[in-house]
Amino acid sequence: MQILSALLAVAKSERQPVYLQIANQLMTLIKDGTLQPGYRLLSTRQLASSIKVHRRMVVQAYDELLAQGWLESHTGNGTFVANNLPAIRRQGPENQVKADSALKKAGFSFEKSQHLNRAVLKSGTRLHLDDGFPDPRLAPVEELSRAYRSQLLHGNPYIRLGYGDTKGAAWLRQELASHLNETRGLKITADNVLIVRGVIMGIHLVSTGLLKPGDHVAVDSPGWFGANMNFIRAGAHIAQIPVDEHGMIVDELEKLCQQQPVRLVYVTSHHHYPTTVALRADRRISLLKLAEKYGFIIFEDDYDYDFHYLSKPLLPVAGADKAGMVLYCGSFSKTISPAFRVGYLVGPEDAITHLALFRRIIDRQGDQMLENAIAELLQTGVVQRHLRKSVRVYKQRRDVFCDLLKTQLGDKVEFEIPDGGMAVWARFDPSIDIEKLAARALQKDLYFSDGSLLKRPGEGKDSIRLGFASSDLSELEESVGIIKDLL
Structure with missing residues (x-):
């Protein structure tokens, strides 16, 4: 009795219920080999007396372990450590050190990818x-919170709080189609829109669903490492196309196409990342013609289209696409705040349906509450005023x-x-x-x-x-x- 009571320590001030403290400590003693299969435990009355708790707590602890299969009860004979458990040699101090290190270092091997080794940008300094x-202090947080609360409280809860369309909330896709048609000169419907968590998710889906190992992908140079990491992960070969004061040098891209097949061209057309220059109009036309001629996909990352100060912004390449070669991607991360992970991928209906299948296996659906709340803000004009x-x-x-x-x-x-x-x-x-x-x-x-x-x-x-x-x-x-x- 003294040995077992010395191994159990109950703190009534802890948030965890007393019976769970007892059950978890007994489970640990079994797992580390201190209590072997067939070991007879103290009666509930004896154990309760020795560790100074109410007997009901010990009864609950035993019941919990009986239900989980750690203990077995023999009527009229007592409670025992289950005989069907494998015998475990008692752990020495060196084994405890090994167990502690398991939280820091995996016992299995895995290959580290250098292309993923990039610093993560985080907020932290004053x-x-x-x-x-963007400045989150300007974000329409009050309007968004009211719209979000409305989505939580009103309507059919089975539909509102259940599973939805893998492509995203139908309301948001409809509102986005109208918004993008009005502001970017597109001619799309909700069926052309896939809701994603952000541009990076759109790139990941395209890399997974449309690229094969060995494909050639052309990117801006300098360019965004976040996009390049996804292309490399898909097994693609990266070709760097230089950028000057008028954006990607499309003539250099054509030279590449003449030498080898290109599957995809990634371009930040409006405000090139990182240099901020715009892709000149004649180069946009040439890019589309090259896509039709050589059959490559144009992934147009329009991450901050809405913020243009000199004149009306150039319309996206996607707006002039007559052959279905462009996938157009943007998000509300720059419009509102990076914390709100809602973006959109726009393209031909069959491609969007295809990519929605890949979205489903990494993220069944997005945040329907947030998506519908943003749809409300688009419908009421809050986003436009912001x-x-x-x-x-x-x-x-x-x-x-x-x-x-x-x-x-x-x-x-x-x-x-x-x-x-x-x-x-x-x-x-x-x-x-x-x-x-x-x-x-x-x-x-x-x-x-x-x-x-x-x-x-x-x-x-x-x-x-x-x-x-x-x-x-x-x-x-x-x-x-x-x-x-x-x-």
Whole structure:
């Protein structure tokens, strides 16, 4: 009695019920070999007395372990550790060390992929010149919360809270079709829309569903590593197509097509990532003609189309597609906030239906409550009003930020004022070690990229994106001041 009572410790102040504490500790003693199969336990009265708990707690603990098969009861003879359990040699101290390390290091082998080894951008510092994120302080959070609450409380709960269409909420797909037709010159219906968690999910689905190992994929250079990681994971060969002040050099793409078959071309047409330049109109036409001629898919990533300041934005390549060669992708991550994971992939109906099958095996459906809430905001015009307000605010921030860069860092940084988007493509003096500068700024509670993710092959890390949209005017001034002091 004394030995078993010494092995059990009950803390009545813990949140876990006392009977579960007893049951879990007995289970651990069986699993580590301390209590062997056939071992006779104390009666419920004896054990309760020895560990000073109410007998009902021990009865419940025994019942729990009997139900799970750890114990067996012999009427009139007592309760025993189940005989059908394998005998386990009692664990020594070295085995405990091994068990503890199992939480840190897997006992099985797996191959680590270098192309996945990229830093994850996270919010954390007080000041930030980030990758080009929106300001969540401007987001229509109150309207969204009311719409979300309405979705939770009203309507048929079986439908509202049950499984829905793998392609996404029908209401949102309908509203998006209308919105994209009106703002981007598309001519689509809800059947052309697949709701995704964001652009990265759209790229993943296309990589999984439309690429085969050995396919050739052409991408912008410099470009977005997030897209490239998916193409590499699919077993594709990446071909880098250079970008100049007018976007992807389509003539270089044509040369590639003449040399080898190209399956897909990934392009950020409106505000190229990372340089922010727009793909010129004549190159858009040439790109579509090449797609028809050589039969490749165009994946058009239009991640921040809505934020353009100079004039009306160029319409997407998808709007002029007459042959069904373009898959068009965007999201509300830049429109509202990255926390709201709702995006859209637009394309021919048969391709969207095909890709929806792949969406189902990684994510049965998205957040129907959120999707319908956003549909309501689109229908009532809240999103449209938010965009008009945000464009005014971000334009002011762009102008102030560019003026600060010119007046405070003009001898150290070169840049072109972007026509749109949420970031400036800044080229630092080659003598400046951006990686060290970013590390020192981080000590001042200011984050900006160290350039490692955007380094061109064979070139130094002298150019980075400096996001201005997520900071107000005083924060922008303080951030540039910190960089000036560090330089």
